[in-house]
Amino acid sequence: MKYLFLVITFFCFSFFDAQAQTKLPELDKSPMDMSYYPDRYPVLKIQDKITEPLIARVIYSRPQKNGRVIFGELLEYGKVWRLGANEATEIEFYTDVKINDIKVKKGRYTMYCIPNIEKWTIIINKETDTWGSFKYDEKNDLLRVDIPLQNQTEITEAFVMAFEKTATGANLVIAWDNIKLNLPIAF
């Protein structure tokens, strides 16, 4: 009996020990990615092809559709979403810009979104380094802007964000599933 107890204790300890050592983070299910404006800035840099200064960078995680119904089910209409997965999405401006005619000073911000059937409300918030939208606080909003949705025929499996040049600056293109929208940024 005493032996059995010892053996069980030993197994318990070795189990906890193994647990303590394997604390290293696993690979994320929704991996992180980042996009720059100018588009592919780090690649242009090593090719000595930079023609415009660095303006913006977005860091986000990429959930996948995986056969699920995304809009209205996985993402409830009218509820704040972190615009990605894991950590809330971070956008950084390396210069002052304007969104919806509101000045956005150089610096790091967190992006959220409220999805609806025909438009999304994009939110730029001043509280950085957060996880999810659990502690989202409207008080820290810098701006909100409503963006109409476009339908796309081709399905985007992994949520994606990237910048595209426009006449007045750039659009942050956001796409997932059958939906796409452009957030205009002026600089």
Added chain:
Amino acid sequence: MLLNKRLLIGLLVSAGLFNACHEQDKKSTVPAETKTMRIPVSVNDSVLLSIDKSPMDMSYFPDDYPKQKMITPNMANPVARVIYSRPQMNGRIIFADSTVTQNVIQHYGEEWRLGANEATEIEFFKPVTINNKQLATGRYIIYCIPNPGKWKIIFNTNLYSWGLHLDKTKDLADIDLPVMKNNAEIEYFTMLFQGSAHGCNLVMAWGDMKVILPITVN
């Protein structure tokens, strides 16, 4: 039940490794490093729309800062953050000398970006000291020159490049660190912070190697 689950995971992992090795045989003539050099193309390109082979990740100090912040009222600012990509062993040798040309990821003595894709970026939200050199609050890239038993870790200010676009004149601080043994093999390159008496350590682990970089927070 628990043991069964672990056994199952073990079997799945070894099956995965077997597959990975198998796949490797077919294309082992391709220099390994070029395989992780997927260069993204324009916005509408399908390459950009797919998930990276070596996905990006980030670690904070204090560890798990964004989650901690959710449950801790009035939490102080973070101290450090690293953004890196996570290449996988995939049955390959991580480091070897330059005579080995097949199935190797990186040669000893050559600069390595400490990850994959974009150069690894480290940001300090407070001034720190590395190997007696003061580094101001701000953002740096960090890279490595691996050698058997020893890694040289270098901090540099040439930010936002794909791979290493080395400008040695922008090196700020470096430190030689001994390579320690891990008990378990780590398939994915991993970086994370741990607290220490002087601030924090940046722990870097891959395969059976582990390297600890001490950071003094001023």
